[in-house]
Amino acid sequence: MPASGSTQSVAAEGAPEADSRRLTRLLVNVTVDRSLWPVHLVLGADATVADLVRAAVAAYVREGRHPPIHQHPGGAADGCELHFSKYSLESLRPEEKVLDLGSRNFFLCARRSADAA
Structure with missing residues (x-):
């Protein structure tokens, strides 16, 4: 009996710890149009869609993927949108x-x- 009681107390003590944890990082997959594989990114939990677009374009270009993303005057990320x-x-x-x-x-x-709209 004491063994099962100690198991319950451990579970009860672990519950508040699980509630106090916050998500700090996100693993995100972004498939780029006409590309074969998605780009895998790790972002902070407070990242916006604009941050994700910039990070995805930067990773895509850095990895030398094909087809290349067309450059725009404001940067490649300015010419992209996320769905x-x-x-x-x-x-x-x-x-x-x-x-x-x-x-x-x-x-x-x-x-x-x-x-086009």
């Missing part, structure tokens, strides 16, 4: 927190021009 999937029509707002989106898999593509 939940390849089939999602609405892009994610740059100021949204990645942690609040409820997904860790995203799709990055070239920004649609205003003329």
Whole structure:
């Protein structure tokens, strides 16, 4: 009997510790349009969609992946937008927190021009 009682006290003592833990890092997968494999990134928990786009483009270029992302005057990340999937029509707002989106898999593509809309 004492062994089971000590197990319960350990579980009870461990519960507050589990509640006090916070998520500090996120592992995110970003599939770039026409690329074969996703880019894997580790971001801080407070990262925004704009931060994720910049990090994904930087990793894609640094790794020398193909097809190359077209450069824009403001940088390659300015010419890209993030979606939940390849089939999602609405892009994610740059100021949204990645942690609040409820997904860790995203799709990055070239920004649609205003003329196409």
